[in-house]
Each structure stands twice: as structure tokens, then as C-alpha cells.
Amino acid sequence: MKVIVIGAGLGGLALASGLLRAGIDVAVHERDPSPHVRRQGYRLHLSDMGIDALTSVMAPERRAAFLATAHTPSPRFVRFDHTLAGVEVLEHSGLHLSIDRQTLRESLLPEVAETITYGTRLTGFQVVADRVTARFDDGTTVTGDVLVGADGINSAVRGQYLPHARIVGTGLVQLYGKIPVELAEGMDNVFTAITGPGHRVVGVAPTRDYATCSFGARAEDLPAGLNLMTQDQLRSLVMDLTHGWHPLVRRMISQWYDVFPLELRTSVPIPPWQTTRVTLLGDAAHAMSPAAGAGANLALRDAAALTQALTQALAPVLARGGPLIPALRSYEQEMIDSGFAAVRMSAANGARLLGQDPLPSS
Ligand SMILES: Cc1cc2nc3c(=O)[nH]c(=O)nc-3n(C[C@H](O)[C@H](O)[C@H](O)COP(=O)(O)OP(=O)(O)OC[C@H]3O[C@@H](n4cnc5c(N)ncnc54)[C@H](O)[C@@H]3O)c2cc1C
Numbered sequence: 226m227k228v229i230v231i232g233a234g235l236g237g238l239a240l241a242s243g244l245l246r247a248g249i250d251v252a253v254h255e256r257d258p259s260p261h262v263r264r265q266g267y268r269l270h271l272s273d274m275g276i277d278a279l280t281s282v283m284a285p286e287r288r289a290a291f292l293a294t295a296h297t298p299s300p301r302f303v304r305f306d307h308t309l310a311g312v313e314v315l316e317h318s319g320l321h322l323s324i325d326r327q328t329l330r331e332s333l334l335p336e337v338a339e340t341i342t343y344g345t346r347l348t349g350f351q352v353v354a355d356r357v358t359a360r361f362d363d364g365t366t367v368t369g370d371v372l373v374g375a376d377g378i379n380s381a382v383r384g385q386y387l388p389h390a391r392i393v394g395t396g397l398v399q400l401y402g403k404i405p406v407e408l409a410e411g412m413d414n415v416f417t418a419i420t421g422p423g424h425r426v427v428g429v430a431p432t433r434d435y436a437t438c439s440f441g442a443r444a445e446d447l448p449a450g451l452n453l454m455t456q457d458q459l460r461s462l463v464m465d466l467t468h469g470w471h472p473l474v475r476r477m478i479s480q481w482y483d484v485f486p487l488e489l490r491t492s493v494p495i496p497p498w499q500t501t502r503v504t505l506l507g508d509a510a511h512a513m514s515p516a517a518g519a520g521a522n523l524a525l526r527d528a529a530a531l532t533q534a535l536t537q538a539l540a541p542v543l544a545r546g547g548p549l550i551p552a553l554r555s556y557e558q559e560m561i562d563s564g565f566a567a568v569r570m571s572a573a574n575g576a577r578l579l580g581q582d583p584l585p586s587s
Contacts, residue, residue, distance in 0.1 A: 226250065227369035228535065229359050231347045231382055233260065235326075236507030236524030237375035238333040241340050243282035243532030252367055253337065254359065256346035256376075260334060267403060267483075268430055268437045269326050270415055271295070273319040275522035278529035284336060291332035295322040296433045303414045304578070307421035309471040321415045323432045326521075347381045350503065357502050370549070372503045373531065375524075378490060380509035387498060387505075395489045395514045395575060396582040398451070399441040400459055402484030404429075404477050409436035416518060419474055424580030425466060427474055438477055441579050442466065444488070451486035459484045489514045491572060493585050494565035500554040506531060511564030516575035519567045527560050 228244055230237045233255035244251040271279075279288055300321045304312040345361040350372055357372040374382025383390055409417075409431045419427040423446060428439040440463045447462075454462070463478050492512045507524030534556040568584070575581030 226371070226535075227252065228371045228373060229254070229357065229367055229369040230373045230375050231359065232374070232376035232380075232509070233257075233341050233343075234375060234377055234507070234524070235329065235333075235521050236509075236528050237373075238330065238337055239278065239282045239525050239528035240373060240375060240506065240531055241337040242333055243528060244535065245337060245340065246282065246284070247532060247536040249535060250369075251337075251340050252369065253341040254345040254347060254361060254367070255341055255343050256362075258344045260330060260343075266326050266401065267435070268432045269324050269329065269521050270430065270518040271322045271324055271525075272317075272519075272522050274519075275525045276320060276322065278522075278525035281529045282525075282532060283333065287332055287336065291324075291329065292322070294328050294433070295324045296431060297321070298323050298431060299414045301414050302416050302418070303412070304418045304420060307419060307425075307467070307470040307474065309419065309473065312420070317415060323415070323430060325432055325434070347376065349385055350382065352502060355502070370502060371535070371553070374503070374505040374509040375507055375528075376509050378492075378508045378512040380505065382503065383505055383509050386503050387495070390495050391493045391585075392490050392512060393493055393585060394444070394582070395491055395572075396444055397441055397489040397514070397575070397579055398444045398447050399439050399487045399489055399515075400451070400463060400484050401437065401439045401487055402459075402481045403435040404438040404480050404482070406431050406434065406436045408473070408477050408480060409438075412436075418578060419470070420578065421467065421470055426579055427467070427470075427477070429477070438481055440466070440478070441489075443580055456482065456484055459486075489575075489581075491584065492565075492568055494568055497558065497561050500550055500557055502549065502553070504531070504553055504557060506560065510560060511568050513568040513571035514575045514579075514581055515571070516579060516581065517567055517571040519571065523564055523567055526563070527556075530559060531556050 227250040230253045300317040302315040358368045417429045426441045506527035534552040
């Protein structure tokens with residue numbers, strides 16, 4: 226059996242790793258020319274869900290080496306107002322780690338490097354009988370038994386397969402960057418939100434080497450052309466927008482670096498679809514606003530669950546043309562249920578904390 230995976234993001238890499246370890250032929254196609262060309266964000270919060278998924282798809286020694294790079298913050302979400310007066314504390318159960326996204330990618334890459342073809346952007350696919358052929362922008366094609374769209378929020382696989390599935394804006398924009406970790410000393414939590422007037426929020430989350438610092442606001446409260454602004458211009462814009470906030474917050478903004486703007490978007494949940502040999506995982510299926518810190522954890526969980534569906538349940542019978550579709554259906558049921566539940570939870574958290582627009586009803 227051959228599995229074609231579109232996208233070498235967190236979910237695609239984890240799936241390739243799991244399938245290879247299970248002895249299944251896998252070909253990953255990634256549009257970027259190399260793993261290092263694109264800014265993909267900095268710190269990620271991993272919960273038990275993501276950590277368990279990594280345990281099932283990564284070689285134990287590689288996983289242990291990766292986990293040794295993690296920071297363990299206090300397992301809680303803390304909210305202050307803009308004067309740093311406490312507003313709420315939510316204690317989390319289970320294990321919560323703060324990790325660097327690029328370190329995770331680099332830990333997953335070596336085992337699967339040979340399966341990845343870079344610089345190949347999927348443009349379409351075709352299912353004929355029990356085979357699926359993917360087409361790429363360089364004119365090449367590849368044929369296999371299963372096609373997995375792990376190609377993120379703008380998924381081309383989803384665009385062709387489920388054209389009714391929508392991605393919408395949340396009404397929010399975030400400026401995302403780093404600060405020296407010492408500045409976040411009193412905020413060593415899974416996430417600290419400092420909420421000010423008008424749905425303005427500064428979010429802080431430390432790793433071992435730096436802390437991420439984000440500034441979120443309603444899009445209409447920010448000027449156009451953020452992408453064109455220099456680091457100095459972005460810092461001084463947010464200094465203006467946090468005028469009168471606690472001096473520590475202002476010090477954080479004054480020392481902010483590697484800042485980039487991001488329009489926050491979300492998928493709109495849709496009813497389950499008919500299962501075929503084309504499937505999706507992670508953001509390609511259920512992209513969400515970051516207000517639940519769950520997107521990467523779910524992408525990793527999907528990868529582990531899909532690996533399991535394709536191996537444990539079916540490996541012995543697939544060679545004889547066994548029940549591939551029921552295995553994919555059971556993967557999709559759980560992936561769709563848990564993925565869209567998280568989309569709704571992120572939207573609810575986002576509405577409460579950030580002023581996110583409600584999800585459209587359909
Ligand atoms: C600022 C920020 C902070 C976040 N923090 C957290 C957090 O703390 N915890 C958490 O759980 N989640 C977090 N998330 C969400 C998380 O990053 C995503 O949910 C996760 O990366 C999704 O993984 P994925 O593999 O589905 O997609 P991606 O990581 O987006 O990977 C998709 C890949 O597909 C490739 N691709 C796209 N189109 C094509 C094509 N046509 N052909 C070939 N390749 C293609 C892309 O180049 C990319 O490499 C955060 C997101 C952001 C933006």
C-alpha cells in the first residue's frame with residue numbers, strides 16, 4: 226500500500242513518521258522548496274494529546290531527545306487586566322509543555338527526510354477505481370492507494386474534495402513575536418493573557434530560551450498595511466495602543482522582536498462527509514483560532530490515529546484489498562467530532578477573551 230501525504234507540516238511529518246515505522250510506503254509532497262523557508266511561528270503548547278501522539282509515531286530515543294528540549298510551565302491559564310490586577314486563574318490537569326515549533330519539526334524530519342519531495346505544490350487529484358493520482362505544479366504526478374491532505378488551512382485537497390467547506394475570518398489580527406524570557410519571569414504559565422479595553426490582549430508564554438509575546442486586537446482597530454511595517458513601526462504602534470497599561474507590559478513591548486502580523490481565521494464546522502480514499506488531517510480539516518491552543522495537538526493526534534487506522538486494523542488485509550474505507554471512516558468520525566468540537570471551543574474562548582466573531586451557523 227502506498228500513502229500520498231500532501232504537506233510536510235507538523236501533521237504530515239508525524240503521519241509520515243508513523244507510517245514509515247509501521248512499514249507502509251509513504252510519499253510526502255511539500256510546496257516549500259525546503260523546510261527552512263517559511264516563518265511558521267515560535268512556541269507551541271503541547272498537552273497530553275500531542276505528547277501521546279508523538280509517543281506513538283516517533284522513535285523512542287528521538288522523542289526523548291526532543292522532550293528534553295521542552296519547558297514545563299505551571300499548568301494554568303492566568304488572566305490579568307491591563308494594570309496586572311488578577312482576573313482569573315484556570316488550573317489544567319495533565320502534562321503541559323512549552324516547546325519550540327522548529328525544534329519539533331527538526332526532530333521529526335530526519336526519520337522521514339527521504340520520503341519528502343520539496344517544491345511540489347498539489348494542484349489537483351483524481352480517483353480512478355481503487356487508485357488516486359495527485360498532480361503537482363511542476364507537471365509531475367504520483368499514484369497511490371490513499372491521499373491525505375495535510376496541507377494546512379488553505380488546503381488544496383480540501384478545496385477540491387469538499388468545496389462547500391469554508392474558512393472565514395474571525396475579525397481578529399495578532400502581532401506575534403518574542404521577548405527575552407527574563408521579562409516573563411512572573412508569568413511562567415501555559416498561557417498568560419493581559420486583557421485591556423476594547424478587546425486588546427497581550428499574550429505571554431515562556432519557553433526555555435525566549436517567551437512568545439502576542440498582541441491581539443479587532444482588525445478594525447489596526448491600520449492597514451501591517452505587513453509592510455518595520456519592527457520599529459510595529460513596536461511603536463503597539464506602544465501607542467497600550468498607552469496607560471502596566472509598565473512591565475510596556476517594557477515587554479519595547480523589547481519585542483521578530484514580530485509578524487497574522488490574520489486569525491477559522492474553519493466552519495460541516496456535517497460528516499462520505500468516506501473515500503481521500504482524507505484530511507489537522508488544519509486542512511478543522512483549522513481554528515489559537516484561543517484553545519489545540520490546533521497542533523489535534524494535527525498530531527490525527528496523524529497518530531490515521532497511522533493506527535491504516536496499520537493495526539488493516540495491515541494484514543490491505544494487501545488483499547481489504548476494508549480500507551471502513552478504517553478510514555472510523556478515523557474520520559473521531560477526527561471530525563473532536564476537530565470541530567475544538568473549533569467551537571476556540572471560537573467560544575476567542576469570543577470571551579478576544580472579541581472573536583461568532584462562527585457562522587453554516
Ligand atoms: C501564531 C500561532 C500559534 C499557535 N500556537 C499553537 C499552540 O500553542 N498549540 C497548538 O496546539 N496549536 C497552535 N497553533 C496552531 C498550529 O500551529 C496548527 O494547528 C498546526 O500547525 C497545524 O498543523 P498541520 O500539519 O495541519 O498544518 P501546517 O503546519 O500548516 O502544515 C501544512 C503544510 O502543507 C504545505 N502545503 C500547503 N499547501 C500545499 C500544497 N498545495 N501542496 C503541497 N504542500 C502544501 C505547507 O507548506 C505546510 O508545510 C498556533 C498557530 C499559530 C499561527
